[in-house]
Every structure is written in structure tokens, then in C-alpha cells.
Amino acid sequence: MSLNNHRLLPAIIWLVIVLIALLTPGNNLPKTPTFPHADKLVHFGIFAVLTFLWCRVGTLNAENQLDWKKLLTNLLVFTIIFPILVEYLQKYIPKRSFEYEDIVANLVGGLAGFVVFFLLYKAKSRLV
Template sequence: MRLGLAVVWLLFIVGAMLTPGNNFPAPSFNFEDKLIHLVCFGLLSFLWCGVGVKRALVTGVRGRVLVNYLIFGVAAGIVLETAQLFIPFRSFDYIDMIVNEIGGAVGLLAYFKIPTTNIGLD
């Protein structure tokens, strides 16, 4: 279940960030774009941190959890933001990249703090 959700969410984010376009709706408030980046990458990191991991055996950020976090909580945010340099009507933004990384860290923390056994994510 967790792997399926993680893959779907990754594909959604890749599609959203790498789709050309200049007709995006105007933000409702000043930091709406940053909040969206934070939530998207927080959820991505949260989902991927647990892929291939038996939660009961995890005692800290190491092993598979660390690898998953580095790939999907850190590298994905950098790669996807940088890739926007090559997409028509999209732009690279250092602040977006930083917020992506903060979201990834929030997702990692949430992985350890939110019990997921009852919702079928373990």
C-alpha cells in the first residue's frame, strides 16, 4: 500500500512540476506557492521513508530510511526544481528548492512521529 501511494504521489509531483504552462491561477495568499511545495515534498518524504522498512525495527535515521530520505526528501526536491530551468514557462527558484528541502525534513520527522499502523501504511 505504502509503495503504491508513494509512486503515485511521486508521479503527481513530477507531472505538476515539469508541465509547461503559463496559465497557472493567481495565488490566494502571499506564500501559497511555498506552502504547496512544503506539503508536496513533506508528503513525498513521509511516504518514501517507510518504503521497504519494517517500522517496528527502525530505531533512528539510518539504513533504508536514510537512503529513502536522501533520494526522495532531498535529491527529488533539488532535481525537480532544477529541471524547471528546461521547461517552457517554468522557472528555477532557490527559495522553492529550500522549501522543498524543509518539506522533506518535515516528512522525515512525521514518519517517526505519526503512527501509521492503523491506516495501513506499515
């Protein structure tokens, strides 16, 4: 498996999991214990991981230098466009709802995923 496939596969798998989780009708979701704003924490985590994984896809050249154009494209798509679109689509899913607070949690989570990616890149971590 090439390095790019090694990075692409986890990102695609997580994207599919996110789509299934966020677009499943609410009455089909398992009942879980909750605390106030637990769903916001879940949204934050989902999009932090999603953005981190997609920041790893195709953004490093052969010399391990960042391709800023690809990185910013991935950032725009997976930190801004996709989270807003998925939240909007929830409006049309039975027992799901559109919430601006979820969008904020999605966006902040995505930014956190980007910051973690960038810090690990600067530290020359093997995780990126």
C-alpha cells in the first residue's frame, strides 16, 4: 500500500462513518447516557478527527513539505463546507434537526483537527 493510500483509506472510512452517524434517522440511533451539551462534544470530536485525517491526504510532497494549496482545499472542504452541509441535511432526516450550535461545534472541531495536524507536522511527527 502506498503512503498516499495509507493516508487516504482511514480518511475515507471515517468520512463514511460520519455520514452514516449524522444522516441516520434519530429514532434508529442507540440510546446512550447523556449530559448537557454532550452532542456538541461529539460533533467537535467527529470533525476534529475528520479534518485531521483529511489534512494528511495529498498535502505532503516527496520532501515532506506542505502543499499549501491542497492543505487549504482540504481544510475548506472538511472544516467548513462539509460540516455545514451535513448539518443542513439533518433538517430533512426524521428525528434529526438543524442546529447552529452544532455547526459551531463542527467548525471548532475542524479547526482543532487542523491545529493538531499542523503542530504534529511542525514537530516532524510520524502521525502526519
